[in-house]
Amino acid sequence: MHALGTHLLVELRDCNPEILRNREKVQDALVSAAKQAAATIIDISFHEFNPFGISGMVIIAESHLSIHTWPEYGYAAVDIFTCGDLIKPEVAASYLIDKFESKNPSVVEMKRGILSPYDKKLPHKFSGEDLQTVTQSSTSCL
Numbered sequence: 001m002h003a004l005g006t007h008l009l010v011e012l013r014d015c016n017p018e019i020l021r022n023r024e025k026v027q028d029a030l031v032s033a034a035k036q037a038a039a040t041i042i043d044i045s046f047h048e049f050n051p052f053g054i055s056g057m058v059i060i061a062e063s064h065l066s067i068h069t070w071p072e073y074g075y076a077a078v079d080i081f082t083c084g085d086l087i088k089p090e091v092a093a094s095y096l097i098d099k100f101e102s103k104n105p106s107v108v109e110m111k112r113g114i115l116s117p118y119d120k121k122l123p124h125k126f127s128g129e130d131l132q133t134v135t136q137s138s139t140s141c142l
Helices: 025-035 089-099 128-140
Strands: 005-012 041-048 052-059 063-070 075-083 104-112
Touching: 025 041, 025 052, 025 063, 025 075, 025 089, 052 104, 075 089, 089 104
Parallel strands: none
Antiparallel strands: 005 075, 005 104, 041 052, 052 063, 063 075
16 A cells, blocks of 8 residues: 555553653664664654653654653653655664563554555655646546
8 A cells, every 4th residue: 555654653561661761861762763764853852741751752854753751651652654665664663662671562553644546656755747747636536
């Protein structure tokens, strides 16, 4: 199935709570996961909550990686959303499972965006002329 993006919903249960409460380690893990997946990092933002818990996002040219941790439960929720064929979101997910020492992870993959009605790969970037062709094709299918 051809779509514009792949979205991994990563459930990290039974993690090391000491890692999950350390903002620097959480941030380093997400940034490193993006690099492991061959993503282009654009911006990074993380926030530490009181008494504990961290939320963060790594914006990549190909979309984003985000996390929220609940160290008191040994749990982290991670989203890895990527577009294009060069990025390997499953590599980022595996990296984070290892980094947070999750003993009970799960990964759900969703295809996001416009699904190709012609069973062919959709372009992720194209010219204005291409946009007109795609728009005409889309409206003629309705």
